[in-house]
Amino acid sequence: xxxxxxxxxxxxxxxxxxxxxxxxxxxxxxxxxxxxxxxxxxxxxxxxxxxxxxxxxxxxxxxxxxxxxxxxxxxxxxxxxxxxxxxxxxxxxxxxxxxxxxxxxxxxxxxxxxxxxxxxxxxxxxxxxxxxxxxxxxxxxxxxxxxxxxxxxxxxxxxxxxxxxxxxxxxxxxxxxxxxxxxxxxxxxxxxxxxxxxxxxxxxxxxxxxxxxxxxxxxxxxxxxxxxxxxx
Numbered sequence: 001x002x003x004x005x006x007x008x009x010x011x012x013x014x015x016x017x018x019x020x021x022x023x024x025x026x027x028x029x030x031x032x033x034x035x036x037x038x039x040x041x042x043x044x045x046x047x048x049x050x051x052x053x054x055x056x057x058x059x060x061x062x063x064x065x066x067x068x069x070x071x072x073x074x075x076x077x078x079x080x081x082x083x084x085x086x087x088x089x090x091x092x093x094x095x096x097x098x099x100x101x102x103x104x105x106x107x108x109x110x111x112x113x114x115x116x117x118x119x120x121x122x123x124x125x126x127x128x129x130x131x132x133x134x135x136x137x138x139x140x141x142x143x144x145x146x147x148x149x150x151x152x153x154x155x156x157x158x159x160x161x162x163x164x165x166x167x168x169x170x171x172x173x174x175x176x177x178x179x180x181x182x183x184x185x186x187x188x189x190x191x192x193x194x195x196x197x198x199x200x201x202x203x204x205x206x207x208x209x210x211x212x213x214x215x216x217x218x219x220x221x222x223x224x225x226x227x228x229x230x231x232x
Contacts, residue, residue, distance in 0.1 A: 001087050001229065002061045003222075004029065004054065006071030008093070009156060010149030014140060017133065018215035019066070019222070029053060035144055039151045043070075043159045047077040051085075062087035064226060068211060069093050069183060070152050073159045079168045080161065088171040088229050090222060093180050093208050095187030096165055096194070098156035105153060111146035118146050128205070128213040137212065165194040171232070172198035173225045175218060177206020 003026035005016040013020075013028030020028050031046055033039025040046035054063065063086050067075035072094020079086050111118040122141050126134035172195055174188035185202050192200040201221045203210050211218045 001064050001226065002027065002054075003064045003066065003226065004050075006050065006065060006067040006074050007031065007034075008067075008069030008071050009152035010034070010141065010144055010146075011068070012140060012144070015068070015137065015212065016066075017136075018212060019219060022215070022219045023222070027054075033151070034148050039148060040155065041151070042155050043073045043077050046070075046074050046155070047081060050074060050078065051082060060085075064088045064090065064229065066090040066092065066222065067094060069098070069208065070156050073098055073156060073161075076161055076168065077159075079170050079172075080164060083168070083170055086170050088173070088225065089168075090225060091172065091174045091188070091191065092211050092218070093176055093183045094174070095183050096162045096191060097160045098183070100153045100157040105150070105157070108146050108150040108153060112150065115145065118142070125207075126209060126212070128207060129209060133212060137209075162194075165191065166196065168198075169196045171225070171229060173221065174198060174200045175203065175210065175221055176200070177203050177208070177210035177213070179205060179207045180210065182208045 003023050005019055005028040007013060007015050012030040012034050016028040020026050040049055065075035065078055072091035075089040079089050107121060119142060126137050174191045176185050176188040188200040192198050203214050203217050206214050
């Protein structure tokens with residue numbers, strides 16, 4: 001099985017540093033337009049790109065897709081479109097519907113013309129991440145700028161597979177922090193309730209970036225899930 005990490009809105013594969021260091025042989029992809037290449041306009045388009053990218057790298061090896069937020073949407077879409085290629089999916093701070101508040105979209109739209117306001121949006125986002133990595137994530141965010149975030153958030157806002165969750169019968173694990181206000185725990189428990197083979201893991205104190213804040217707990221959950229796939 002090939003463990004593939006998919007970042008969230010406005011990120012790159014570098015956000016998964018604690019995970020790729022812990023899982024040798026895993027891959028953390030960077031979606032096009034972050035910053036190289038043309039950005040995908042939808043979750044479906046990103047899913048198509050990911051499949052093409054992975055087929056050239058992993059061939060027919062079964063996939064375990066681990067997606068954060070936007071990346072979780074891509075994992076769900078991939079499982080819907082190509083279930084035979086997926087051994088399991090792990091959704092971190094994600095959901096079946098990812099509506100974005102209009103005020104948030106407006107803030108990112110304004111940040112394109114007023115980049116000085118961009119850093120303020122993320123002032124508290126990495127407060128629970130270890131200082132060195134928090135600084136790295138902050139620099140990454142500022143380097144990418146608001147445009148990739150805005151396009152990604154628009155793609156999230158259009159994503160909705162609530163009515164199709166029953167079709168996804170591959171094993172699934174939904175990980176979320178208790179303090180995640182962007183994709184709160186109810187999103188993950190909903191996935192657990194509506195998907196035939198899903199469970200939720202709620203990590204006390206975690207925010208939307210729980211995988212960077214509590215890497216040991218998240219990595220243990222991932223390892224346990226992967227081990228259960230190997231046993232089945």
